Amino acid sequence: MKIIKTIEELQQIRKEISSxxxxxxxxxxxxDGHISLIKQARANNDIVIVSIFVNPTQFxxxxxxxxxxxxxxxxxxxxxLCKVDYLFMPxxxxxxxxxxxxxxxxxxxxxxxxxxxxRPGHFDGVLQVVLKLFNLVLPTNAYFGKxxxxxxxxxxxxxxxxxxxxxxVECEIVREADGLALSSRNVYLSEDQRQxxxxxxxxxxxxxxxxxxxxxxxxxxKKKMLEVMDTLDVEYLAIVxxxxxxxxxxxxxxxxxxxxxxxxxTRLLDNLWV
Numbered sequence: 001m002k003i004i005k006t007i008e009e010l011q012q013i014r015k016e017i018s019s020x021x022x023x024x025x026x027x028x029x030x031x032d033g034h035i036s037l038i039k040q041a042r043a044n045n046d047i048v049i050v051s052i053f054v055n056p057t058q059f060x061x062x063x064x065x066x067x068x069x070x071x072x073x074x075x076x077x078x079x080x081l082c083k084v085d086y087l088f089m090p091x092x093x094x095x096x097x098x099x100x101x102x103x104x105x106x107x108x109x110x111x112x113x114x115x116x117x118x119r120p121g122h123f124d125g126v127l128q129v130v131l132k133l134f135n136l137v138l139p140t141n142a143y144f145g146k147x148x149x150x151x152x153x154x155x156x157x158x159x160x161x162x163x164x165x166x167x168x169v170e171c172e173i174v175r176e177a178d179g180l181a182l183s184s185r186n187v188y189l190s191e192d193q194r195q196x197x198x199x200x201x202x203x204x205x206x207x208x209x210x211x212x213x214x215x216x217x218x219x220x221x222k223k224k225m226l227e228v229m230d231t232l233d234v235e236y237l238a239i240v241x242x243x244x245x246x247x248x249x250x251x252x253x254x255x256x257x258x259x260x261x262x263x264x265x266t267r268l269l270d271n272l273w274v
């Protein structure tokens with residue numbers, strides 16, 4: 001595995017690659033969820049490129065940019081064990097070269113609901129850095145987890161709207177044995193908070209069972225889910241179609257149930273694709 005630190009080196013290497021490229025963009029602190037993306041990229045492509053870059057433009061002023069977990073040495077080892085070909089680890093001043101950059105704006109409606117409602121401008125930063133990375137790597141396939149459902153949808157829309165010749169591969173959520181969705185932010189949880197956080201996945205499981213039994217009414221499903229999460233600080237519970245429109249009834253194959261809950265300063269999200 002070769003570690004690349006500069007834009008120029010990545011561009012030169014990219015010129016020499018003519019085979020298929022699988023790309024996994026990350027912010028580091030790699031866990032089994034990231035590893036599942038890398039393994040899928042490894043299985044489907046000749047070359048695998050992973051990026052690690054904690055992107056400042058997607059953090060709001062009061063958020064945890066400075067505290068975001070960074071484990072570069074461990075991450076490098078994980079990538080090496082997963083047989084990654086190239087690991088791109090740029091500095092901030094390489095990815096952002098000035099204060100007056102050309103910007104990309106996320107959709108006015110789709111990016112200011114749910115995650116965007118409480119984090120205005122967050123998705124502008126996400127799309128900005130992903131587009132930069134896409135332009136550098138020029139991947140055949142790019143791999144994203146379904147846990148960040150709204151992010152995944154907006155990246156897919158950007159690829160479509162800007163005519164980018166990239167295939168976006170949606171990858172399933174990876175969980176701990178007890179059901180907690182893997183996240184780099186799980187390390188912030190105290191033991192008690194982690195036990196409480198299990199109520200998120202339990203509520204999703206409860207909804208899945210109710211839907212399997214024929215209950216499609218959103219109000220009833222939300223009521224049952226909130227009963228499971230009665231002690232949690234639930235920021236939002238939404239049941240939407242694949243275009244993120246609120247629905248009154250679940251449509252099999254076209255519905256996502258989304259949850260965000262807070263545990264002190266830690267914000268966890270999870271979802272169920274129905």
